[in-house]
Amino acid sequence: LRFMERDMAGEFSAMISAKTSQVDRKIFSDEEIFREEQRRIFAKAWIFVGHESQIPNAGDYFLSRMGIDPVILVRDKSGSIGVFHNSCRHRGMRVCRYDAGNTRLFTCSYHGWSFGIDGKLVGVPGMKEGYCNKLDKSEWGLIPVAKIANYKGAIWATWDADAVSLEEYLGDMRYMLDLALDSHDGTEGGSEVSIGVQKWTIPSNWKLSAENFIGDLYHNISHRSVDMVGIGPEGTSQRRDEGFINNATLVSVGFHERGHGGINVYLPPEYVDARPYPGEIGEWFRAADKARKDRLGENACILGGVGTVFPNMSFRANQPRQIIVWNPVSATETEVWSWYLFDAKSPDSVKAFMREYALRYCGPAGMTERDDMENWQGATEGSVGGVVESFPYNYAYNLADDEQPFEALPNLPYAKNAVIGATEGNARGFYRQWSIWMDATNWDEIRREQMKIKGRI
Numbered sequence: 001l002r003f004m005e006r007d008m009a010g011e012f013s014a015m016i017s018a019k020t021s022q023v024d025r026k027i028f029s030d031e032e033i034f035r036e037e038q039r040r041i042f043a044k045a046w047i048f049v050g051h052e053s054q055i056p057n058a059g060d061y062f063l064s065r066m067g068i069d070p071v072i073l074v075r076d077k078s079g080s081i082g083v084f085h086n087s088c089r090h091r092g093m094r095v096c097r098y099d100a101g102n103t104r105l106f107t108c109s110y111h112g113w114s115f116g117i118d119g120k121l122v123g124v125p126g127m128k129e130g131y132c133n134k135l136d137k138s139e140w141g142l143i144p145v146a147k148i149a150n151y152k153g154a155i156w157a158t159w160d161a162d163a164v165s166l167e168e169y170l171g172d173m174r175y176m177l178d179l180a181l182d183s184h185d186g187t188e189g190g191s192e193v194s195i196g197v198q199k200w201t202i203p204s205n206w207k208l209s210a211e212n213f214i215g216d217l218y219h220n221i222s223h224r225s226v227d228m229v230g231i232g233p234e235g236t237s238q239r240r241d242e243g244f245i246n247n248a249t250l251v252s253v254g255f256h257e258r259g260h261g262g263i264n265v266y267l268p269p270e271y272v273d274a275r276p277y278p279g280e281i282g283e284w285f286r287a288a289d290k291a292r293k294d295r296l297g298e299n300a301c302i303l304g305g306v307g308t309v310f311p312n313m314s315f316r317a318n319q320p321r322q323i324i325v326w327n328p329v330s331a332t333e334t335e336v337w338s339w340y341l342f343d344a345k346s347p348d349s350v351k352a353f354m355r356e357y358a359l360r361y362c363g364p365a366g367m368t369e370r371d372d373m374e375n376w377q378g379a380t381e382g383s384v385g386g387v388v389e390s391f392p393y394n395y396a397y398n399l400a401d402d403e404q405p406f407e408a409l410p411n412l413p414y415a416k417n418a419v420i421g422a423t424e425g426n427a428r429g430f431y432r433q434w435s436i437w438m439d440a441t442n443w444d445e446i447r448r449e450q451m452k453i454k455g456r457i
């Protein structure tokens with residue numbers, strides 16, 4: 001992995017003040033910083049690229065992204081999954097131009113080089129006339145990622161051979177991620193992608209969205225209008241805030257040594273049983289909740305929550321479960337990709353209910369997610385001008401939480417850093433991690449800095 005060395009040592013950590021919890025506006029608007037993020041974060045981190053249920057058969061492929069790099073996720077004849085840069089080795093043209101499908105070959109439409117589903121170069125027009133049969137095809141295959149990992153159906157990849165294993169990268173965050181990936185009855189994985197992948201563009205910096213999902217319990221005023229009008233996403237007349245919000249305990253859980261975090265939502269048993277879903281759907285939810293309690297214990301987090309895996313993968317563990325990737329396009333533009341995960345074994349009526357719920361709640365037309373997108377757009381616009389450069393943002397909400405010794409909660413034995421209620425601690429952890437990655441030039445340096453976050457590794 002070649003790395004563009006620049007004399008910027010310490011420059012990025014200077015933009016994040018751990019002491020005063022201030023963050024420089026430029027990190028949300030500066031195009032040079034954006035380019036450095038591609039090299040220093042997205043070329044080294046584990047990135048979520050898709051779900052195995054999207055490519056069940058040999059030759060199935062799905063076009064994805066790792067930062068701004070386009071990649072092909074493809075299953076080969078042996079059943080293995082490969083991830084390759086979607087660019088021809090001859091002159092860079094995309095070798096695959098469809099979002100998803102099945103193929104035996106990827107043929108470049110520029111000069112006609114063709115590549116197998118294992119990435120190998122297999123066909124070169126004019127091999128004899130132009131290359132005197134001397135072109136070594138084995139040297140000109142598609143560019144593969146360095147490592148691939150399948151965690152409960154979620155496929156991840158990294159360009160850096162020195163990256164730690166995905167399991168180590170996730171750390172205890174995987175227990176929160178499990179709530180999004182496992183089916184409700186405890187089948188590991190056991191989920192399938194439904195609806196397809198919803199994609200849309202928002203005029204905002206990718207970090208603002210990742211930060212929101214890492215645990216912004218402070219922004220509920222944003223969704224006040226949805227809460228007040230009584231058209232909850234369930235399709236009932238129940239207000240959003242009169243359901244689980246009023247009855248639940250919301251816990252912010254941070255894994256600051258790695259930059260991950262999220263919110264767990266706990267419900268008392270009586271509310272779980274009182275969910276106002278009709279007939280077969282209500283029965284399925286109650287049975288699924290019971291199965292999860294039987295598996296994880298009476299105090300288990302039944303409803304789930306939301307979270308962010310550093311840098312740009314977020315998830316919703318509530319039903320319908322969702323994976324969201326904040327694909328960076330530029331400093332001020334993000335392409336959002338959203339996968340909806342349903343239990344593969346759930347009946348069609350439940351899947352239909354989930355689908356309608358998802359479209360009412362989330363996405364570009366969802367009642368709640370639109371509120372957030374407007375916030376992120378406004379925050380990005382507020383970060384652009386030259387006049388505001390010397391006025392950093394404030395991340396000090398419940399700053400005292402960071403100084404307290406964190407006791408693991410009985411329900412959250414994995415959580416060393418858990419706070420009941422709102423805090424900006426997870427956001428502070430996210431930007432601390434961002435500065436570590438931006439100032440480091442390799443994985444050894446990242447690990448060394450992560451180790452300094454006391455007691456977290």
Ligand code: FES
Binds near residue numbers: 088090091109111
């Ligand atoms: Fe692909 Fe020339 S760019 S064959």
